[in-house]
Amino acid sequence: MHPEIIDGFMTGIKQVASPYFNDRPDNQLPTLLVIHNISLPPDRYGGPHVEQLFTGQLDPNEHPYFATIAHLEVSSHFFIRRTGELIQFVSCDKRAWHAGVSSYHGRKNCNDFSIGIELEGCDTESFTDVQYQVLAKLTELLFQFYPLTDIVGHSDIAPGRKTDPGPYFDWIRYRTLINFNQEKSMLEQHLPVLQLLNDIESEMRKTSLWQTSAPEPSAFESVEPFCVDRMHAHEWLQWIFLPRMKALIDMRAELPTNFALHPYFEEAFKEQDEHNKLLELIKQLDELSQN
Numbered sequence: 001m002h003p004e005i006i007d008g009f010m011t012g013i014k015q016v017a018s019p020y021f022n023d024r025p026d027n028q029l030p031t032l033l034v035i036h037n038i039s040l041p042p043d044r045y046g047g048p049h050v051e052q053l054f055t056g057q058l059d060p061n062e063h064p065y066f067a068t069i070a071h072l073e074v075s076s077h078f079f080i081r082r083t084g085e086l087i088q089f090v091s092c093d094k095r096a097w098h099a100g101v102s103s104y105h106g107r108k109n110c111n112d113f114s115i116g117i118e119l120e121g122c123d124t125e126s127f128t129d130v131q132y133q134v135l136a137k138l139t140e141l142l143f144q145f146y147p148l149t150d151i152v153g154h155s156d157i158a159p160g161r162k163t164d165p166g167p168y169f170d171w172i173r174y175r176t177l178i179n180f181n182q183e184k185s186m187l188e189q190h191l192p193v194l195q196l197l198n199d200i201e202s203e204m205r206k207t208s209l210w211q212t213s214a215p216e217p218s219a220f221e222s223v224e225p226f227c228v229d230r231m232h233a234h235e236w237l238q239w240i241f242l243p244r245m246k247a248l249i250d251m252r253a254e255l256p257t258n259f260a261l262h263p264y265f266e267e268a269f270k271e272q273d274e275h276n277k278l279l280e281l282i283k284q285l286d287e288l289s290q291n
């Protein structure tokens with residue numbers, strides 16, 4: 001099952017309710033992702049103390065450092081442990097209290113419009129492989145569900161006051177991982193379309209619709225749908241549509257959706273039974289483009 005986000009909560013992960021959140025002003029949607037690091041006690045991993053801090057249950061007597069922070073009302077939307085375990089504390093639709101005094105491109109109070117992700121770690125040690133994997137997956141999911149445009153570190157929005165995620169956070173690795181996964185999933189989405197485009201080409205070759213030389217250059221200047229005034233339907237298919245779709249697939253770009261080629265081709269090939277197979281393929285392509 002692919003994870004989803006429902007009412008701001010990611011499915012399939014551990015949820016721990018933090019009392020430290022409120023509504024986003026005007027219920028605005030988050031546009032910024034903020035990466036942090038945290039470990040409690042500092043530089044120690046694996047304990048329950050981060051969860052305790054974010055839920056107001058940290059015992060100030062358990063460690064001298066805790067006495068200095070136990071009174072803080074802080075939270076984060078997500079926390080990724082060294083083991084890759086992912087915990088959510090606050091709905092992404094709500095305002096978690098992770099950034100404090102902060103500003104981004106002149107906009108103050110980044111909590112209003114951001115999602116906070118804490119990585120279990122510190123400023124003096126590398127993060128784990130699985131943390132990068134989980135962070136990249138989480139990032140992709142959040143980008144699917146929210147109009148996020150930027151990713152920053154806490155130190156970028158609270159310079160001088162905050163240093164996390166610190167010099168050991170590998171931004172290049174993180175961004176490379178996101179791009180790689182995006183390209184891969186785009187290719188997976190495109191494969192059925194590419195298969196159909198190839199089937200259409202081979203069917204056109206079989207039925208001798210495939211041309212070896214292009215129409216006159218002036219035909220390409222048509223501004224009509226399907227270049228209907230200057231090309232035959234199959235010419236448009238071979239010289240305009242197929243190359244454009246393949247170029248988009250090569251670039252891993254978004255493909256056009258909800259197009260309808262079949263009605264036009266059905267009319268163009270009417271009473272030509274030898275093109276039924278081609279019409280069927282075109283219909284399948286139309287169907288694939290519906291979303």
Ligand SMILES: [Zn+2]
Pocket residue numbers: 035036037098154162164
């Ligand atoms: Zn931070």
